[in-house]
Amino acid sequence: MTHLLATRHSRAPASSTQQRNRQAANAGGFRHQRTQENSAACWPGGLPCGKHLRYSYASMSTSSGTTSSRNMLPDSAHALRPAPDWALFLDVDGTILHLRDTPDSVSASKALLDLLETISSRLDGAVALVSGRRIDNLDALFSPHRLPTAGLHGLERRDANGTVHTIPAPEALDELRPPLLKLAGSSTKVILEDKGHALAVHYRLAPHMAGEIKDRVEELVRPYSADLHVMHGKMVCEIKPWRADKGSAIRDFMTEVPFKGRIPVFVGDDTTDEDGFAYVNELGGHSVRVGVSESTAARHSLPGVDEVISWLADWPALLDRIRTR
Secondary structure, three states: OOOOOOOOOOOOOOOHHHHHHHHHHHOOOOOOOOOOOOOOOOEOOOEOOOOOOOOOHHHHOOOOOOEEOOOOOOEEHHHOOOOOOEEEEEOOEOOOEOOOOOHHHOOOOHHHHHHHHHHHHHOOOOEEEEOOOOHHHHHHHOOOOOOOEEEHHHOEEEOOOOOEEEOOOOOHHHHHHHHHHHHHOOOOOOEEEEOOOOEEEEOOOOHHHHHHHHHHHHHHHHHHOOOEEEEEEOOEEEEEEOOOOHHHHHHHHOOOOOOOOOEEEEEEOOHHHHHHHHHHHHOOOEEEEEOOOOEEOOOEEEOOHHHHHHHHHOHHHHHHHHHOO
């Protein structure tokens, strides 16, 4: 079981359109509706961002290749229109599924499942999930569909032919389990998730402990830094081997049919997605960050899950229109 714990961030009240879309999604379907109105709820913290707002990426490039949300934002991904030679890579939690208070309450609506299947058929199968969850957990969420999938940030990957490629877990993880279990036992609201090939300490229900937990996890992992490193995500510390990340997972997909030779598009919402953004940028593809971040390599953005679904909902008709020209 994957414990991607989540609580809703404090933000301005959602617009009536966003509320209708969210209610429809939770009911098992989503309503697609374009709007030209600005909404203070689009960005956490109340920063106005209507679907029509655009930001010039040329004016915000830095020497590191990242952008800072304190002064500027990536271009809106709504300006991107899909092409038949694209390959779509999607993070899951916080990108196409809303974060929930507990991992068991996360679910994918039939409308979303059908949409992903439809887009996959239009792109000749070039759609893959790239997540921190295990593959078996993702299969359960998206059943009966079985898309090409990278789990555990690339430590395991199922290609389009159904072959699963796995990177062995280092022995150091076994030595870290006891002290991390002790750390998790310091509070009922701190959870250690054992993913087999990786470990994750979740503290979303104890945000006041963030500094303490981060420092302690870093301290525990430091003696094993040759084999392991810590990835800090949204209220989670992921301990995993150096040998894989979401960028390497996308790279491996891009060497295989049906992804090979296509233009990659990667959509994600967390710091754990940055390797994927960087690799897609190297290939001249399209990187899309969901939500606000301190800095990101992504060149495009969308405010949240509802906007990602709305954007993707346009894809089948737009791709059909191109094919019939």
